[in-house]
Amino acid sequence: MKQIIQDLKNGDTLLEEVPVPRVKAGSVLIKTTRSLVSLGTERMLVEFGKANFIQKAKQQPDKVKMVLDKVKTDGLKPTVSAVLNKLNQPLPLGYCNVGEVVAVGKGVSEFSVGDRVASNGNHAEYVCVPKNLVAKIPDNVSDDEATFTVIGSIGLQGVRLLNPTFGETIVVVGLGLIGLVTAELLLANGCNVIGFDFDPEKVRIAKEKGITAINPAEGTDQVKFVESFTNGIGVDGVIITASNKSNEIISQSANMCRKRGRIVLVGVIGLDISRADFYEKEITFQVSCSYGPGRYDDEYEQKGNDYPIGYVRWTEKRNFEAILNAISKGTLDVKPLITESLLLEDYEKIYGDMANSRSIASILKYDNTKEQSKTVQIVEKDYKGKKGVIGIIGAGNFTSSTILPNLSKLKADIKYIASSGGLSGTIQAKKHGISNSTSDYKEILQDNDVDLVFVTTQHNMHATMVLEAIQANKSVFVEKPLALTHGELSNIEKAYGESNSCISVGFNRRFAPLAQKMKTLLGKAQTPINIVATMNAGYIPPEVWVHDMEVGGGRIIGEGCHFIDLCSYLADSKVVAVCMNAMGENPEENTDNASILLKYENGTNAVINYFSNGSKSYSKERVEVYSQERTLVMDNWRKLKTYGFKGGNMSSGQDKGHFNQFKALLDQQRNGGKPIIPFESLMNTTKASFAAIESLKQGKWITIE
Incomplete structure (x- = not known):
């Protein structure tokens, strides 16, 4: 299928050929018939993409600080690689989609195949959209409308926040697409509406709709006009739908208001607010968030948990339905706003010169008569007779920033990369010369050429996909964690024992040059050692999926397992008991600020400090080892200092062991031999991470069987 994307690195807007997305649980797959180009929002994205590095940096000063902090801790080369990787991620354009439901995901009952629906899907021939971002279209509403x-x-959300009453006078600043719709909704609400815009055509359309529309370029002073129109009282409220960096708009809006007037910002403007403008009149100011309640809430959008109507009358989905109802009844007439209608293939006529476009609403039409595929061939290669042929499931940030660059250095044979949406996998396939991009990972499992599967999906999918790979007689590398529950782990253990497959987990730290140097210096004697490992992990907002125990497993199971494996490697022993304590009055809710005690079979004692409340300018990882009146200190995989050893100090560019691990994995897959990490060790590390959580719940040491 075809999809419009924005290349943030060079600014090109492209029509990319990608696989049809896979329908997910809680979502519907829609075959697109129309999509609307939002010129204001999309123009900003296109212009950002075309900006050079310095201009991009000026627009995002907070990101610049993060980059500088990363340079201090990780070094220049890893930082540059991370920045370039971010810029190489394509941005799908569009969020106004109309089409026909062609597949329904598990847990969706309110939609059926054949339904005509509107959604916030992208400009693509097929889109997969969560059910709470989809609404049925009334029969008398056309696809264009x-x-x-x-x-x-x-x-509508801006209007709801302003909460106008019948007869009030409201100003709309900016009569673009959103501004014209907003003004008409206010008219339908019984308000007197004044609109300001510098585009004569937009002013003309507004006047035809009954709006008192003014073009300030013709010499009208906006504030004085409002004073005259309201007999010196001022307007009851202002909704700002303009896009302008100037601070003048917010000042003028305040001066237009009556005492205790309201201002709602829907657009993007300069916000250097003068206290004096707001103080005397006690004016309220609020920023509107997109489509309404539920926006950016994963519980609502991704998991489909609706807000009870008795407590939240108007969610984003109910706002969708309200707009469609208004169009159906004729209280909102959008037909005059359509400037042009073009075929998807003619997209460049819209995006070629957006900066100078005078269009209000441009509609893209789709001809979806061709049969579409879930797999797209990028490069034709022959893999017959080869070993170590890879299929990658998951094309997220870790895959693009770490796995693929290292596999490319190793000249690995990669036949497939799978991503549920199809786009991210296709971009990476083109960049790294991967033969096929697919949205159906089962194609990888069914292909006899592939003998090694990489699983880099969200954590809750790891165990299932590992089992499927083993059952398909594939060896599998899974990015940590191996599993999220004892039940999943038991199933993997049983399947592994009945197969000839090899399982590897992304515990790369033990393969880092500095870790291997530490191991060499400590020697092979089974003398107990003391280990203090600190992970300055950084803050992740609580709503992010990694904190969800059912999806991400939490940060200890999901990421702290890295250091459990590293300690086991240095100790050369198995964990036999675990005790964990976390910060705060409710430690079970704060597992990303915790200390873990590990007791080893050979008497080794290890402490893992996993903290998220430290400074980003401090080293992210630090390991100290104490043994036989000697000490090793490793700092952020860049420096190793030894005390009591003869020599051994090392400095290098940051190397966390990914390249060495993948090299060892490919050598083992091609030439045979023992697994690169013993399966018993993988099981022990995973059980230890489970035991840490159980220890926190029970407040005692947990013994590992």
Whole structure:
């Protein structure tokens, strides 16, 4: 299928050929018939993509600080690689989609195949959208009209926040697409509406709709006009839908208001607010968030958990339905806003010169008569007779930033990369010369050429995909963790014992040059050692999926397992008991600020400090080892200092062992031999991470069987 994307690195807007996305649980797969180009929002994204590095940096000063902090801790080369990797991630354009449901995911009952729906899907021939971001289209609403659903909801949410009453006078600043819809909704609400815009055509359309529309370029002073129109009282409220960096708009808006007036910002403007403008009149100011309640809430959008209507009357989905109902009843007429209608293949006529476009609403039409595929061939290669042929499931940030660059250095044979949406996998396939991009990972499991599967999906999918790979007689590398529950781990253990497959987990730290140097210096004697390992992990907001125990497993199971494996490697022993304590009055809710005690079979004692409340300018990882009146201190995989040893100090560029691990894995897969990490060790590390959580719940040491 075809999809419009924005290349953030060079600024090109492209029509990319990608696999049809896989329908997910809680979502519907939609075959697109129309999509609306939101010129204001999309113009900003296109212009950002075309900006050079310095201009991009000026627009995102907070990101610049993060980059500088990373340079201090990780070094220049890893930082540059991380920045370039981010810029290499394509940005799908569009969020006003109309089409027909062609597949329904598990847990979706309110939609059926054949339903006409509007959603916030991208400009693509097929889109997979969560059910709470989809609404059915009334029979008397055309596909063209329905493309205004999402845009209309943005304006409607601004109106709801302003909470106008019948007869009030409201100003709309900026009569672009959202501004015109907003103004018409205010008229339908019984308000007197004044609109300001510098585009004569937009002013003309607004006047035809009954809006008192003014073009300030013709010499009208906006504040004085409002004073005259309201007999010196001022307007009851202002909704700002303009996009302008100037601070003048917010000042003028305040001066237009009556005492205790309200201002709602829907657009993007300069916000250097003067206290004096707001103080005397006690003016309220609020920023509107997109389509309405539920936006950016994973519980609502991704998991499909609706807000009870008795407590949240208007969610984003109910706003979608309200706009469609308004169009159906004729209280919102969007047809005059359509400037042009073009075929998807003619997208460049819209995106070629957006900066100078005078269009209000441009609609893309789709011809979806061709049969579409879930797999796209990128490069034709022959893999017959080869060993170590790889299929990668998952094309997220870790795959693009770490796995693929290292596999490329090793000249690995990669036949497939799978991503549920199809786009991210296709971009990486083109960049790294991978033969096929697919949205159906089962194609990898069914292909006899592939003998090694990489699983880099979200954590809750790891165990299932490992089992499927083993059952398909494939060896598998799974990015940590191996499993999230004892039940999943038991199933893997049983399947492994009945197969000839090899399982590897992404515990790369033991393969880092500095870790291997430490191991060499400590020697092979089974003398107990003391280990203090500190991970300055950094803060992740609580709503992010890694904190969800059912999806991410939490940060100890999901990431702290790295250091459990590293300690086991240095100790050359198995964990036999675990005790964990976390910070705060409710430690079970704060497992990303915890200390873990590990007791080893050979008497070794290890402490893992996993903290998220430290400074980002401090080293992320540090390991100290104490043994026989000697000490080793490793700092952030860049420096190793030895005390009591003869020599041994090392400095290098940051190397966390990924290249060495993948090299060892490919050598083992091609030439045979023992697994690169013993399966018993993988099991022990995973059980130890489970025991840490159990220890926190029970408040005692947990013994590992």
